Amino acid sequence: MGFPRFKTEHRSGRGGCSVRFTTGAIRLDGRRHVVLPVLGRIKTCEPAVKLARRLADGTARIASATVRQQADRWHVSFTVHTERPPATPARHDAVIGVDLGITTLAVYFDGSPPVPNPRHLNSAARKLRRLSRTVSRRQGPDRRTGR
Structure with missing residues (x-):
């Protein structure tokens, strides 16, 4: 026996409650929908306005999407590659005491x-x-x- 432990995702026998999509077929459809390869068009709870804006500007690219079940809900998370402008270097002649x-x-x-x-x-x-x-x-x- 031993000390009782709560069931976790790994010990509960339900393993495989997450799936990862890495193909290039992942895209946003409007601001409130995501299109995934096997699942199709899915409505999101929150608008993805910032991500949609960056994708439209060409400053971001969706690398992968992970769909997983947590607490009887399904969540999708994106891995996004973004392009950022280089940081402006500090002035070397500026001295402060x-x-x-x-x-x-x-x-x-x-x-x-x-x-x-x-x-x-x-x-x-x-x-x-x-x-x-x-x-x-x-x-x-x-x-x-x-x-």
């Missing part, structure tokens, strides 16, 4: 206003004082000791 301190968290050399210290210790101490007063006013279940 920052002084880190205790009373103020950071002071910049260019004259911009300093970043104040967030004072986490003071706010935590204030919260601890308030909570300890609340606990001290409470009466416990034991009438003799009050605990």
Whole structure:
């Protein structure tokens, strides 16, 4: 025997509750439907507007679709290859000086206003004082000791 364990997808004997489509026949039909090779046209719960827009622009391509059953519902997920513009590199000639301190968290050399210290210790101490007063006013279940 042993400790009871919940049935999972792998131990329940229902294995094979997911299927993966990797052919190029996967496409979106409008904003609310997906066309898969064997299953045909399926309505989606959420609109796939962003994916449809990227597919129309040519900046994305659907590589595969995985359909799986989870909690008595069927879900489809896409693997999408997207093209992103290259990130702009930081300027190498830009230099900034920052002084880190205790009373103020950071002071910049260019004259911009300093970043104040967030004072986490003071706010935590204030919260601890308030909570300890609340606990001290409470009466416990034991009438003799009050605990």
